[in-house]
Amino acid sequence: MVNKQIELNNRVFIDNQQNAISILSPDDFSFKECLVFLARSNNEVLHAVKEDFFFKLIKIDNELLLLKVSSEDKRILIEFPDQNPSEVIKKAAARYIWDLFDMGRDLSGFYQLSNNDQMLKQLIQQYYGLRIIGIPDLFEAFTWAIMGQQINLTFAFSLKRSFVEKYGESFKWNGEDFWLFPTPEDIDELEVSDLTSLKFTTRKAEYIIGIAKLMKEGFISKEGIVCLGSYEEKLKKLIEIRGVGNWTADYVLMKCLKETRAFPIADVGIHNALKNQLSLDKKPTIEEIKKLATKWNGWEAYVTFYLWRSLY
Numbered sequence: 423m424v425n426k427q428i429e430l431n432n433r434v435f436i437d438n439q440q441n442a443i444s445i446l447s448p449d450d451f452s453f454k455e456c457l458v459f460l461a462r463s464n465n466e467v468l469h470a471v472k473e474d475f476f477f478k479l480i481k482i483d484n485e486l487l488l489l490k491v492s493s494e495d496k497r498i499l500i501e502f503p504d505q506n507p508s509e510v511i512k513k514a515a516a517r518y519i520w521d522l523f524d525m526g527r528d529l530s531g532f533y534q535l536s537n538n539d540q541m542l543k544q545l546i547q548q549y550y551g552l553r554i555i556g557i558p559d560l561f562e563a564f565t566w567a568i569m570g571q572q573i574n575l576t577f578a579f580s581l582k583r584s585f586v587e588k589y590g591e592s593f594k595w596n597g598e599d600f601w602l603f604p605t606p607e608d609i610d611e612l613e614v615s616d617l618t619s620l621k622f623t624t625r626k627a628e629y630i631i632g633i634a635k636l637m638k639e640g641f642i643s644k645e646g647i648v649c650l651g652s653y654e655e656k657l658k659k660l661i662e663i664r665g666v667g668n669w670t671a672d673y674v675l676m677k678c679l680k681e682t683r684a685f686p687i688a689d690v691g692i693h694n695a696l697k698n699q700l701s702l703d704k705k706p707t708i709e710e711i712k713k714l715a716t717k718w719n720g721w722e723a724y725v726t727f728y729l730w731r732s733l734y
Contacts, residue, residue: 427526434516435497436509443512445498450533451525452551453493455731459555462734465579467586467601468562478522479593479600482507482514486593488600489515498523503595524553524680532682532721539717541699545728554727556677560644562603563678564633567670568626584620609634629665636663644678653683676723685722687711695729 433446447453454474461471470477476491490501500515507515520526536543557563565585570578589604589612609631617627636642642663650656656679660671669686676684686692693705696714700706706714718725 428528430517430520430526433520434513436512440501441506442499442501443516444500445516445520445525447493447496447498448525449496450529450551451523451553452549453498453523455549455552456523456555458734459552459731463575463579465576465583467579467583468603470598470600477600479602480515480518481591481602482511482518485511486591486602487511487515488593488595489519491519498525518558521558522556524556527553527680527682529553529724532724535718535721535725542718542725542728545699545725545732549728549731552728552731554676554680554723556680558678559603560642560647560674560678561606561609561634561637563674564666564670565603565630567673567677568629568633568665569622570673571626571670581621585617585622588620606634606637610638625665632664633666647679653681656681657684676726680723682721682723685715685726687715689726691730691733692726695732699729699732 428448430445435444435446436442437444457471457474457476460466460469460476468478474492476489478489478491480487480489485507487505487507488503490503492499492501498519500512500519502512502515533546536546557566566578566582569581569585573581586601586603589608591602591604592599593602594600612631612634614624614627614631617630618624622630633642647656647659650659653675656675657668657671660666660674661668666674669688672684672686673689675681676686687708692711696702696711697705715722715725
């Protein structure tokens with residue numbers, strides 16, 4: 423399967439009067455649907471959804487940048503509250519948002535799957551325009567996936583908040599703090615007890631500190647994994663890392679590496695969503711899900727994301 427890409431180059435427009443930059447979004451992109459997913463927890467620490475606006479703190483060329491993102495007339499508007507970054511920085515911010523919302527993905531192949539799948543057809547009709555919202559930072563993707571292992575989402579968000587507020591970097595605007603996720607360099611020299619004091623299990627603390635060390639020392643990098651080529655090679659590489667099983671590896675491949683074949687099949691959310699969508703008496707087995715998934719070849723990650731969306 424070949425995933426076609428939509429280029430950003432001719433879709434960016436700088437508005438110096440408004441100190442903003444806008445992106446002409448694909449016709450089948452729904453900012454509104456993405457906001458629903460982004461607003462799923464009141465305890466999210468790394469972004470904020472306020473009415474029709476999405477606020478996100480990023481760092482470009484060692485400069486903290488608060489983005490205020492909205493949508494109007496098929497355009498994504500990115501404003502920079504109380505900041506006036508250079509044109510180069512503004513374009514980099516546009517690229518970040520373009521990639522965050524996977525707007526470069528041609529979804530026509532995904533939509534075609536619904537021709538022979540009634541459940542998927544209903545999901546696409548309900549959430550048309552939803553894109554996989556990524557986690558561009560590899561360390562954040564690993565850490566968030568490990569945090570979520572074998573606990574409910576509410577507790578996972580609490581862990582993330584305590585972790586970020588303890589070790590992350592912040593930017594204050596309009597009386598509110600906005601946060602960046604800690605870097606491997608912030609974490610690699612911690613003791614396990616530093617994280618267990620934040621209610622991490624000993625094992626999770628060891629895994630996260632271990633991955634921070636590997637990334638700081640250059641043994642793992644996003645670029646290095648991308649260069650491996652096939653999905654199978656990337657999956658094999660990730661599950662060699664201590665603390666990373668198939669579910670965690672597929673989650674990272676899906677959310678950070680944008681592998682549309684990634685399929686965290688053991689995910690409880692997938693099981694619950696399928697039970698609801700198919701009106702089953704009980705959650706489907708792994709074997710039953712594998713049989714269903716034969717129709718989703720190449721787009722398992724997008725089917726997963728739409729199933730997750732159906733839970734909110």
